[in-house]
Amino acid sequence: MKKIEIKINGKKINCLPGRTIMEVARENGIFIPGLCHHPDFPIKGNCRICVVEIKGGKKLSLACKKAVAEGMEIWTDTERVKKSRNLNIELIFAEHIEKCPTCIWNVHCGLLDLAERYKIEIKRFPDRKGKRKIYKFANAVEIDGTQCIDCRNCLDACSLLQNINYLELKGKGIDQEIVPTKDKKIDCIYCGQCAVHCPVGAAQEQSQWEMVERALKNKNKVVVAQFAPSIRVSIGEEFNLAYGEILTGQIVSGLKELGFNYIFDVSFGADVTTMVEAEELLKRIKTSPHPPLIRGGGREERLPMITSCCPAWVKYVEFYHPELIPNLTTARSPHVHLGGIVKTYWADKMNINPKDIVVVSVMPCTAKKFEATRPELKVKGFFPVDYVLTTRELAWLLKKNRINFPKLKPTKADDILGEYSGAGVIYGGSGGVMESALRTAQFLACGKNKRKICPTRLDFKEVRGLDGVKETIVPVAGKKLRVAVVNGIGNIEPVIANLNKYDYIEVMACPGGCIGGGGQPIPTTDEIRKKRTAALYKLDKSKKIRKAHENKGVLEVLKWLEGQGKLEHKVLHTSYRKRS
Amino acid sequence: MDILVKIKKAGLVGRGGASFPVADKWKAVKKAKGAKKYVVCNASEGEPGVAKDSYILENFPEKVIGGIKIAIDFLKAKKAYIYINHNYHKKFSKNLIKIIDKAPIEFFIKPIESGYIGGEESSMLNAIEGKRIEPRLRPPFPQTSGLWGCPTLINNVETFYNVSLVALNQYKKERFYTISGDCLWTGVFLFPDNWTIEKILKETKNYPRFPFFVQVGGEASGEVLGSRQLRQPVSGAGSITVYSMMKHKPENLIKSWLDFFLNESCGKCTPCREGVYRLREMMDLPNPDWQLFSELLTNLEEIAFCGLGIVVPVPIKSYLNNVLVKMPASKINLRKLDKKTICECFR
Numbered sequence: 001m002k003k004i005e006i007k008i009n010g011k012k013i014n015c016l017p018g019r020t021i022m023e024v025a026r027e028n029g030i031f032i033p034g035l036c037h038h039p040d041f042p043i044k045g046n047c048r049i050c051v052v053e054i055k056g057g058k059k060l061s062l063a064c065k066k067a068v069a070e071g072m073e074i075w076t077d078t079e080r081v082k083k084s085r086n087l088n089i090e091l092i093f094a095e096h097i098e099k100c101p102t103c104i105w106n107v108h109c110g111l112l113d114l115a116e117r118y119k120i121e122i123k124r125f126p127d128r129k130g131k132r133k134i135y136k137f138a139n140a141v142e143i144d145g146t147q148c149i150d151c152r153n154c155l156d157a158c159s160l161l162q163n164i165n166y167l168e169l170k171g172k173g174i175d176q177e178i179v180p181t182k183d184k185k186i187d188c189i190y191c192g193q194c195a196v197h198c199p200v201g202a203a204q205e206q207s208q209w210e211m212v213e214r215a216l217k218n219k220n221k222v223v224v225a226q227f228a229p230s231i232r233v234s235i236g237e238e239f240n241l242a243y244g245e246i247l248t249g250q251i252v253s254g255l256k257e258l259g260f261n262y263i264f265d266v267s268f269g270a271d272v273t274t275m276v277e278a279e280e281l282l283k284r285i286k287t288s289p290h291p292p293l294i295r296g297g298g299r300e301e302r303l304p305m306i307t308s309c310c311p312a313w314v315k316y317v318e319f320y321h322p323e324l325i326p327n328l329t330t331a332r333s334p335h336v337h338l339g340g341i342v343k344t345y346w347a348d349k350m351n352i353n354p355k356d357i358v359v360v361s362v363m364p365c366t367a368k369k370f371e372a373t374r375p376e377l378k379v380k381g382f383f384p385v386d387y388v389l390t391t392r393e394l395a396w397l398l399k400k401n402r403i404n405f406p407k408l409k410p411t412k413a414d415d416i417l418g419e420y421s422g423a424g425v426i427y428g429g430s431g432g433v434m435e436s437a438l439r440t441a442q443f444l445a446c447g448k449n450k451r452k453i454c455p456t457r458l459d460f461k462e463v464r465g466l467d468g469v470k471e472t473i474v475p476v477a478g479k480k481l482r483v484a485v486v487n488g489i490g491n492i493e494p495v496i497a498n499l500n501k502y503d504y505i506e507v508m509a510c511p512g513g514c515i516g517g518g519g520q521p522i523p524t525t526d527e528i529r530k531k532r533t534a535a536l537y538k539l540d541k542s543k544k545i546r547k548a549h550e551n552k553g554v555l556e557v558l559k560w561l562e563g564q565g566k567l568e569h570k571v572l573h574t575s576y577r578k579r580s
Numbered sequence: 581m582d583i584l585v586k587i588k589k590a591g592l593v594g595r596g597g598a599s600f601p602v603a604d605k606w607k608a609v610k611k612a613k614g615a616k617k618y619v620v621c622n623a624s625e626g627e628p629g630v631a632k633d634s635y636i637l638e639n640f641p642e643k644v645i646g647g648i649k650i651a652i653d654f655l656k657a658k659k660a661y662i663y664i665n666h667n668y669h670k671k672f673s674k675n676l677i678k679i680i681d682k683a684p685i686e687f688f689i690k691p692i693e694s695g696y697i698g699g700e701e702s703s704m705l706n707a708i709e710g711k712r713i714e715p716r717l718r719p720p721f722p723q724t725s726g727l728w729g730c731p732t733l734i735n736n737v738e739t740f741y742n743v744s745l746v747a748l749n750q751y752k753k754e755r756f757y758t759i760s761g762d763c764l765w766t767g768v769f770l771f772p773d774n775w776t777i778e779k780i781l782k783e784t785k786n787y788p789r790f791p792f793f794v795q796v797g798g799e800a801s802g803e804v805l806g807s808r809q810l811r812q813p814v815s816g817a818g819s820i821t822v823y824s825m826m827k828h829k830p831e832n833l834i835k836s837w838l839d840f841f842l843n844e845s846c847g848k849c850t851p852c853r854e855g856v857y858r859l860r861e862m863m864d865l866p867n868p869d870w871q872l873f874s875e876l877l878t879n880l881e882e883i884a885f886c887g888l889g890i891v892v893p894v895p896i897k898s899y900l901n902n903v904l905v906k907m908p909a910s911k912i913n914l915r916k917l918d919k920k921t922i923c924e925c926f927r
Binding site for chain 1: 717885
């Protein structure tokens with residue numbers, strides 16, 4: 001397409017026609033503020049702070065909406081623009097009750113940044129939302145009406161993106177409020193997409209960092225941190241590092257600085273999950289009749305088998321599709337596997353009483369907070385995981401303790417539970433669980449038959465990427481396995497309507513998988529999701545071991561568990577229940 | 581002669597208030613690509629002080645339906661909706677249904693709770709589609725992407741009535757005027773569209789003998805004019821409201837306009853949702869910051885989301901400039917507002 005020439009603040013810019021003023025300005029390093037627009041959603045034009053003046057225009061224009069045109073002259077900082085923009089920011093400020101001292105946002109708050117940049121009086125108008133409610137969704141997510149600026153991104157996330165429609169807009173004018181629906185047929189799945197799309201922290205995780213701080217101060221406890229695969233490629237953004245920068249070693253050092261006694265890598269747990277899940281898949285392939293049972297029959301006769309490491313997806317099944325509970329793999333999720341192993345195998349090796357161990361998971365996820373409290377997960381009376389922090393919460397703790405994170409010297413996570421395969425790392429992206437399981441299932445399927453030539457592959461590129469539903473066919477155990485990867489819960493229903501087309505399905509509730517999770521740094525957009533994902537695959541490629549079954553530590557733990565009777569099943573498997 | 585040429589020749593403009601040339605709108609919908617097209621007749625008449633659509637539906641229903649049918653034929657539209665307020669539906673639907681007969685024209689009763697914004701054209705489209713009743717971002721305009729994304733022609737009751745007259749060669753450049761307020765002969769009158777406000781008031785024997793001012797084009801969004809500014813035709817929706825100077829205190833007037841807009845704001849955009857709330861809040865302060873008050877009004881004019889937000893300043897600013905500033909200083913009596921401030925801040 002032919003480029004056009006426009007001017008912004010007198011500077012000549014060549015750009016493609018049809019783009020918005022906001023897009024062109026940002027690409028050229030010209031800042032225009034904006035609170036209500038997120039590239040995941042259609043333009044709303046609610047907040048009215050991205051105003052600009054266009055030469056010849058009768059009125060001010062919105063940079064988020066107005067497309068550039070040949071010869072357009074745009075001014076972003078005239079007196080007229082300043083008046084409207086600053087006034088609208090002041091009006092928005094008066095909707096948001098400042099809770100800065102305990103707000104994990106206060107180090108990079110979009111509102112405070114605007115106040116600073118434009119020298120805005122944040123208290124020009126008295127606060128008007130002091131009596132609004134805080135709605136809490138389990139122990140995972142909350143929406144604080146006293147901080148809401150009516151941008152409605154959470155609403156778009158819950159409806160347009162996730163198709164859950166749990167959040168509703170009640171009332172009109174100044175009385176409008178985001179509320180959970182009263183419809184009993186709809187429930188929150190705790191994915192936290194509302195939180196990761198909220199520009200002001202009104203929708204956010206229910207924080208647990210204060211409890212973790214308390215545990216860290218308690219000298220009688222051994223406090224163990226375990227961090228998820230996906231956070232190593234995202235946490236840098238909280239410290240203004242480039243998207244997709246890999247910071248595994250810095251995370252370990254940072255956690256040590258915070259006072260954690262031992263640091264483990266959940267990628268190790270992911271390798272355990274892969275082993276358990278691949279075995280179950282093979283079992284199901286063997287026992288299921290032809291054609292396989294989609295509904296009815298015993299668990300092991302059912303296909304497709306569906307992944308269960310995404311707790312928001314599990315909640316979705318339990319509430320909306322309890323008939324599919326037997327299709328879910330009984331394998332626990334990676335951090336629960338690892339937490340259970342820490343409190344059994346590792347406690348045994350280290351001779352520590354499990355009751356003195358506190359396991360803190362650092363996750364890209366809000367639903368993991370809910371998952372950790374599921375009573376069926378208890379092992380010997382202990383929850384495998386005691387607290388769950390989001391990526392944002394960890395970043396906040398690091399900043400709060402003035403730890404210069406980007407400058408930390410990388411260190412390695414603790415052995416034996418520290419080593420992990422490339423397969424474990426890619427759990428962080430959509431398609432990663434599937435790919436890891438396929439790598440191992442293909443191997444396990446012919447492990448006992450060494451004379452046969454086995455189809456084994458390392459890269460399953462057709463299940464990677466940000467498409468809503470990805471499908472392929474993979475030979476496993478003499479069967480052409482029809483697999484699908486659902487990227488984002490908003491894409492699930494058409495797949496559920498066609499279950500007989502598949503043998504194995506991975507579902508991640510958040511777009512992009514865990515790298516786009518509800519607990520990840522803000523903003524999270526497709527451009528950023530792609531960079532985080534690319535970093536995970538780069539890591540995978542750099543690993544010597546890229547298959548879960550080649551992780552010696554995992555094999556050792558599994559062997560140990562085999563000798564522990566009923567404990568083995570307790571640590572490795574879980575159960576689900578209908579919730580509607 | 582082609583109906584479009586006739587409409588153009590007659591110089592019809594929309595009678596919903598915006599006075600958009602009818603021929604241009606019809607042409608745009610005709611030209612727009614789409615397998616399905618819709619026609620909507622806006623009979624919501626939500627502007628206080630305007631009652632001419634009700635009068636037309638009562639007295640000339642066949643002309644209104646005739647105009648809608650002409651539009652359906654012209655556009656080969658799939659269907660037409662009469663978006664009608666609840667009371668009018670109760671009163672007129674029986675008769676209208678008879679006239680509609682087998683034509684593809686349906687009623688859509690404006691949801692009661694939708695209020696003022698429910699009459700704004702893109703909000704109306706959302707209402708018919710069952711969505712939250714709020715304005716849509718434009719472009720795209722309804723002419724190319726209206727109901728369910730299809731090209732849609734939206735005109736007011738009086739406009740369709742006029743189209744019928746044009747088709748029958750009976751259009752005489754007249755329009756309906758609703759007269760209300762502090763006068764004896766209130767009601768709906770038909771006069772030439774270029775008559776001045778003064779002439780209309782005199783002709784209807786409503787020209788007051790007491791000190792007064794008027795608001796034309798609606799009691800909420802209409803412009804306020806002093807008694808010496810009446811030698812001009814009525815703009816916007818055809819209405820004249822007469823206010824006695826004695827009866828209407830400046831403070832009460834401004835508060836009542838703001839109360840109306842505060843109550844009716846849909847809440848979508850910051851300038852209207854928050855701005856109107858703050859304007860109203862300031863009217864209760866003993867010593868309001870009039871500079872800020874004026875900035876909030878200008879902000880609405882500049883960048884409110886929809887036409888209804890943009891007009892919030894119209895009655896207030898025109899009242900201050902056309903009426904209040906001309907009163908003796910001692911009589912202004914509005915929260916320490918003086919002439920100098922009006923001239924400096926509200927021009």
